[in-house]
Every structure is written in structure tokens, then in C-alpha cells.
Amino acid sequence: MSGGSSLYVNGDSILHRLAPRAKIALALGVFAVALAFDNPAWVVVPFAVSLVTLLALGGLKNLMRVWFVVVAIFVVGMVVWPAFVPAGGPVVLSTPLLDVTRDEVLLALGRSTRFASFIVTGLLFVTVTSNEEIVAGLRSLGVPFAFCFAVGTALRLFPTLLSATGTVRQAQEARGHDVAARSPIKRIRNYVPLLIPVFMTAIRNVQTQSMALEARGFDTRRERTFYGRRPLSGRDWLAILAGVALIVGAAVARYVFGLGVV
Amino acid sequence: MRELITMWRDTRMIMLVAVIAAIYAAVLIPFNALTIIPGITSIRPANVFPVIFGIMFGPAAAWGSAIGNLIGDVFSGQLGPGSVGGFVGNFFFGLVGYKLWGNLGPLSSGEEPRMDSARQVVEYLVIALTAAAACAAIIAWWLDVLELFPFSVLGTIITVNNFLAAAVLGPPLLYLVYPRVKEMGLLYPDVMREDDLPDVAPSRRQLAATGIVAVSIAWVAIGIAISVGVEGTQFLATTGETFGQGGSVTQQVLGAVGLLVLLGLTAISGDSLSEMVRR
Structure with missing residues (x-):
């Protein structure tokens, strides 16, 4: 991811x-x-x-x-x-x-x-x-670390998901799925087969990514240090x-x- | 309400915030070209996510929806003073789901949101409407305060826009996804420590949930009525005619009261899904 x-x-x-x-x-x-x-x-x-x-x-x-x-x-x-x-x-x-x-x-x-x-x-x-710099930058502005981490991670993940949406759409269209429809409600419904693979993949990774973070000592309750942090x-x-x-x-x-x- | 803070102690909840924000932004951005009001809102099928994620992931969905909407604003050129209202509105959009599920008295199915019975779908639709109205009221109020649009214009468009996507896409998505998420152990009652979840008596939970439904829908309805009936904005007026209007003192007072009451009700509310899951 x-x-x-x-x-x-x-x-x-x-x-x-x-x-x-x-x-x-x-x-x-x-x-x-x-x-x-x-x-x-x-x-x-x-x-x-x-x-x-x-x-x-x-x-x-x-x-x-x-x-x-x-x-x-x-x-x-x-x-x-x-x-x-x-x-x-x-x-x-x-x-x-x-x-x-x-x-x-x-x-x-x-x-x-x-x-x-x-x-x-x-x-x-x-x-x-970089993602790490965004987190460090927001933290140095006084934003709580956990919030900075979530924003930084979301910024890192969303381009992947953006690309994945396109890939899944192409894959589903190759199987005959037609996204276009005249009725707006039907058109919205046609997105269900596209949305599920995208977000299930992302959500499935939450467990493994959380374990990876904790294995590296991730802890939001203590003050963090940042590699490469320097004064202005x-x-x-x-x-x-x-x-x-x-x-x-x-x-x-x-x-x-x-x-x-x- | 404590859980909105204590969830930040849990690594999986933090990762859920990030993933929800990323999913929301990734689906929002491609559709931002389908503009309803340039720079303000567009056709948004992604609006289903705050509601269904709110039911499944609880407080992580509130923060994730707020952050995801902000990222969507930045990367679709909609970042501006209105984004503050968007952040708070989308926070409530994601918050309402877990506060209301199972707490709606006779409207509640008393079951997990598997969407395999008509009662569950009815309960879901009430939640979707309430979440859509709360989000719409906050954003419409904020844009009225900024003197961009009268309340009725955005109040109507955002409520319909939010509700339509959530109502059409939500039940099939929940039907397909809820059992899998539960199997993964990622529902918020499975992820959060029991001590971090609100411990509220059922009667108070129901009272608060009913209040949230009533205040959200009443705020939108009264706001639109004042805008149309007192301030003379044409109902369903084209947005072009009303751009640059707003700034009504009545709306400012109504909104301030509405937001405070909504915050108060949220503070005394609880959740029921954790009990259902542990049953």
C-alpha cells in the first residue's frame, strides 16, 4: 500500500x-x-x-x-x-x-x-x-501526534486507492460490468461492485499495518522524537x-x- | 463522547481513521468534477461512507470522514473558508451512525446492521437521513455565516445529496461488507477497550438518540423555513441567483443553538452496537 x-x-x-x-x-x-x-x-x-x-x-x-x-x-x-x-x-x-x-x-x-x-x-x-515530514511539520505546529500520523498516513494511502479505483473499474468493465446507466440511482448502484474491492483491500490491511507499527514501538501516549528534526x-x-x-x-x-x- | 478522545490511544483505531480518510478522499475526488455549485459541492456517491463506516467503525469514522473531506477539498480545488464547516459537518456525518444504531426505540431493529431484514433497513434509513441533515445543517449554517449562500440553498442540496447516496448505496454495501468486517475483528466494539466505550443507561441513550434525530431534522427544516418564509429566498432557488447572499442574524443564532444542543446530546449519548456484538 x-x-x-x-x-x-x-x-x-x-x-x-x-x-x-x-x-x-x-x-x-x-x-x-x-x-x-x-x-x-x-x-x-x-x-x-x-x-x-x-x-x-x-x-x-x-x-x-x-x-x-x-x-x-x-x-x-x-x-x-x-x-x-x-x-x-x-x-x-x-x-x-x-x-x-x-x-x-x-x-x-x-x-x-x-x-x-x-x-x-x-x-x-x-x-x-515526505509523509514523515508532513507528520513532523504538523506536530511542530502543536497538532497532537496521533492526529498528525492519521493525516500523514491518509495522504500516503489515498493516491493508491485512487489508482486502485481505476484499476478495479477497468477489471470489472472487462468482465462486462457497465457503470454507465441513464437513471442516476441505477448509475450510483452500479458503483457497488467497484467500491467493495477497493475498501475491503484497504481495511484488510489495517490489522497487519497496526501490528507492524506496534512491533516498531508505536505509542501515541508518549512524546515522540523525529529522525532528522532540526531547528529552523x-x-x-x-x-x-x-x-x-x-x-x-x-x-x-x-x-x-x-x-x-x- | 469520551471515546472520541480515547480512541486515539489505539493503534488500530488510528489506522482506521487514516484508511477511512483515504477511502473517502479517493472516492470523493474523481466525482468532484460533477459540480452542483462550483467550489462548494458536487455529486458525491462517496457520501455513503461516513454513514456505514460510522456504524461499523464508530469514532474512527467521525475523524476519518472529517479528514477525508478536507483532503478531498485540497485536491479538488475546493479548499477555502467553507472547508471549516465541511470538516465539522463531515465529523458529525460520521458520528451519528454509531450513536443512533440500536437507540431509536420503536424504530430500532435491536439487531446488528447486517441489512437482512426490513426493520434494519428502516433503522438505517432514519440514521442516514439524520446524518445527512446534521451535516447539511452545519455546512449550510457556516456558509450562511460567511455570507456565501442563504441557508435554504445548501441545506436542501446537501441533505438530498448526502441522503441519496447513503440510502441507495448503504444497505447493499453493509449487507456485503458488515459480516466480513466483523470476521476481521475490526468493528469498533472489538477494537476499542470496553472501558473506553461510553457506559450509558439505555433510557439515556434512547433519549439522546431521539434528540439527535429531532434536532438535526428540525434544524434543517426550521432553517429552510426561515430562509424561505422570512428572508424571502425562493425555495429550490437556483444557486446562481443566491450566490453572495446569506449572513442572516436569525440563522446565526439558530445555528449556534442547534450546534450547541447537538454537541450536548452527543456528550450524553451512548452506543448499543457494543452490547449487541458482545451478546
Whole structure:
């Protein structure tokens, strides 16, 4: 269930070498920039920075695992968002059913890019941060160890299960199982044969993984030590400052100067 | 309620939290493209998991559902201020199952949830509706507080969305899975120490469970009624028309009271599956 399934890509880049807390601060900073602005010209910056960094650091394989989600959310957002935002500016698309204005397109584009940016930034974070670092990073922020461990383990397991869902679906379809159906209820029911193998496999491993953990002295009641835990270096503090500056800067630019809006 | 804390002492319960979170996230993410409201909610067949896992894995399902939903939010671009409500709402979505199973008085089958009798299915459906309503009320209230949507919009959509998946998929999944999980010794009464489970008299368990059902459903119903009747939001209004509204003081007060009462009832409630399993 682990090993090659992890999203972490081993490397020696500046981002890899940052302390987990510094990576969390940077990721929050990039999230804040994507969240603060509506104008696609502004939102595309955190998206592009995260995407280029992800690809440069060997995250293409990870991106390929979720590309269909990114594309689907982007496309659906472009179609659905115009219904949620006020019309404004000249009509750029006129159909017998509705007219789409420039502002509606810009806001749809901005918000779809925002969601894509969140996904790519999240992916970048887990690409450069190992499971152990995530646990250590959350622990150093004061989150109880057992909770950190559960979050870290879930982050390690879910890509495996995501892939397993696809594999089981293909296997069942090869046996003649038809997932598609016209009725929504029948369509939901058709997922039963897909869901059972996926989660029974995962749950069956709980016993063996728990025994393996306990055999290695896993105990949540005592304070844990972490291999490789180190104090924050100057580089880490710079990254934390950059993260804070991004959050404050985005808020000031958006809410004080009114920048990045449509 | 103590078991929600003491479960963190047990390695298998912690692993269950992680596995439940991973399963929930893994099934949520591919379906997030089927958007109902962009950035807020989508078609979610994975909504069956908090309910059936809640019945089988108890407190691990509450934490696992909350964490899984958060991971799903991050990896589908839905992370935002609304995710706080999503975390708490999904926590209750997973919590309700084991608090209610066997404690619903005349509606309870008095049997383990094997889904091999009509009474068990009826009991399950009441639990699924209550869990769906509790989750919907918390999230709809939070998004109203954030002035994103009036309560009635999300209250309706999330209740239906949660209930539909849990009602359609839950009984067949439980029928197929419950005996196997029990055989593996992974039901929460088998995993947790007896001392860590709530020791509550049957009458109080029943009172608390009835209260949880009543408060969850009443909160959604009253919230929607205020939103539609007093605040003038059109019932089943398209989400586009209502985006950016909300922030009603009445809803804020109703929600605060609803959440506090729900917490109080949860604190005094117990579970019955542990007795059934050990019988």
C-alpha cells in the first residue's frame, strides 16, 4: 500500500530541503494569492509558478494521476460559473438560451484557474514533502501526534486507492460490468461492485499495518522524537517570511488597493 | 463522547481513521468534477461512507470522514473558508451512525446492521437521513455565516445529496461488507477497550438518540423555513441567483443553538452496537 504509491518525489532542491513548517507557510501563501483575486491575469500567476515548479521537480507523474480532475473541474467551472456571477461588459457569446458577458467569462476563467491552482499547489506540497515530514511539520505546529500520523498516513494511502479505483473499474468493465446507466440511482448502484474491492483491500490491511507499527514501538501516549528534526534555519525563516508576505500582500492588494478584481 | 478522545490511544483505531480518510478522499475526488455549485459541492456517491463506516467503525469514522473531506477539498480545488464547516459537518456525518444504531426505540431493529431484514433497513434509513441533515445543517449554517449562500440553498442540496447516496448505496454495501468486517475483528466494539466505550443507561441513550434525530431534522427544516418564509429566498432557488447572499442574524443564532444542543446530546449519548456484538 505504500512504497512507490507515495506522491513524494525524492530530490535535493531548495524546496525539498526546507523545513516542513516553512513549506506549509509557503503553500498557504500561494493558496492566499489564488484565493484573494478574481482576475484571471492575477490568478494565473500562482497557478503558473506552482505548475512550473511541480514539473521542474519531477512531479509530472503525480500531475498525470489527477489531470482528469483538474481538466474536468476547470471545464465544468467555465460552464457553470457564469451562472453565479453578475453580468457586466459587452456580450461576448450570444446563444438562443443565454448571453454571456465579458465579466462572466473573466470571472469564470479566474475562479476555474483558482481551483486548478489549489490542486497544483497541493500536489507540489506533497511532491516535495515526505509523509514523515508532513507528520513532523504538523506536530511542530502543536497538532497532537496521533492526529498528525492519521493525516500523514491518509495522504500516503489515498493516491493508491485512487489508482486502485481505476484499476478495479477497468477489471470489472472487462468482465462486462457497465457503470454507465441513464437513471442516476441505477448509475450510483452500479458503483457497488467497484467500491467493495477497493475498501475491503484497504481495511484488510489495517490489522497487519497496526501490528507492524506496534512491533516498531508505536505509542501515541508518549512524546515522540523525529529522525532528522532540526531547528529552523535562516533559509526556513526566509520561506516563512515569504509565505506571510504573500498572505498579507495579497490581502492588502485586493482589499486596500482593489487590485486583481474584474 | 469520551471515546472520541480515547480512541486515539489505539493503534488500530488510528489506522482506521487514516484508511477511512483515504477511502473517502479517493472516492470523493474523481466525482468532484460533477459540480452542483462550483467550489462548494458536487455529486458525491462517496457520501455513503461516513454513514456505514460510522456504524461499523464508530469514532474512527467521525475523524476519518472529517479528514477525508478536507483532503478531498485540497485536491479538488475546493479548499477555502467553507472547508471549516465541511470538516465539522463531515465529523458529525460520521458520528451519528454509531450513536443512533440500536437507540431509536420503536424504530430500532435491536439487531446488528447486517441489512437482512426490513426493520434494519428502516433503522438505517432514519440514521442516514439524520446524518445527512446534521451535516447539511452545519455546512449550510457556516456558509450562511460567511455570507456565501442563504441557508435554504445548501441545506436542501446537501441533505438530498448526502441522503441519496447513503440510502441507495448503504444497505447493499453493509449487507456485503458488515459480516466480513466483523470476521476481521475490526468493528469498533472489538477494537476499542470496553472501558473506553461510553457506559450509558439505555433510557439515556434512547433519549439522546431521539434528540439527535429531532434536532438535526428540525434544524434543517426550521432553517429552510426561515430562509424561505422570512428572508424571502425562493425555495429550490437556483444557486446562481443566491450566490453572495446569506449572513442572516436569525440563522446565526439558530445555528449556534442547534450546534450547541447537538454537541450536548452527543456528550450524553451512548452506543448499543457494543452490547449487541458482545451478546
